[in-house]
Amino acid sequence: MSWTESSLVFNLRDRQLVAMIDVAFTPADARPREITVVIDVLRATSTIVRALDAGYERVLCVPDLDAARALAGPGRVLAGERGCVRPPGFALGNSPADMDDPAGEELVLTTTNGVPAILHAATLSPVVVAAGLLNLEAVVDAVRGADVQLLCAGTNGRPAFEDVYVAGRIAARLPGAPTDAALIARAVAQSQASPHGALAASANAGVLVAAGLEDDIGDCAQEWVSRVVPRVSAVLHGVAHVEADSEELPLDTILCSHTVAP
Secondary structure: OOOEEEEEEEEEHHHHOOEEEEEOOOHHHHHOOEEEEEEEOOOOOHHHHHHHHHHEEEEEOOOOHHHHHOOOOOOEEEEOOOOOOOOOOOOOOHHHHHHHHOOOOEEEEEOOHHHHHHHOOOOOEEEEEEEOOOOOOHHHHOOOOOOOEEOOOOOOOOOHHHHHHHHHHHHHHHEEEEHHHHHHHHHHHHOOOOHHHHHHOHHHHOOOOHHOOOOHHHHHHOOOOOOOOEEEEEEOOOEEEEOOOOOOOOEEEEEEEEEEEO
């Protein structure tokens, strides 16, 4: 098996240039950057945070249902959705609350928008992390001082209001020069009175309500309840391995060992 491994250390104290903060409103808008923060607050990135917080060792992000089923085995739990519905044969859906009380060591996750966004981001950036409101503060601390792209997963290739809102919240807290896209996201965030109100106002919230999953909106709207920073540690045979940092990152350094295999 051919593979490459690169260990990247960004020492932010030695930087001479001002960091840039950018927002991609959809994966198609994303560009190569040092760090990409993927946001699918309703619900994939929130679910990943909750899963790692609950005790799963890693989340295996896979592109489709067949790939997920192919990874089924002892110690692995299949989770995901298509059209907000748990696929046949899967133990769990894509609700954050489903992740409590892990029934295995690894969660195999496939979703409509968030997982593809993570896989795409891993082709663009050596450092990819997942963010939501649950771990907003931890992500800000982890990437502060670097060039950062906030990638909104969107919905079926179109921008999602709730993802842009979270991107704006993060962009407003990061030092650096914001692009026009980041300024737009910040304006969206500033226009909202509360996190729950912002998420509930989105079209995707309406889809969740119609599917009987209204509780997911409140679960994903909680702020700063986790110090987990999910990070893509490797992409092996099209599967992104997402793990929690073993310890809190210093504010001026990001260390990533990133492995990619065909």
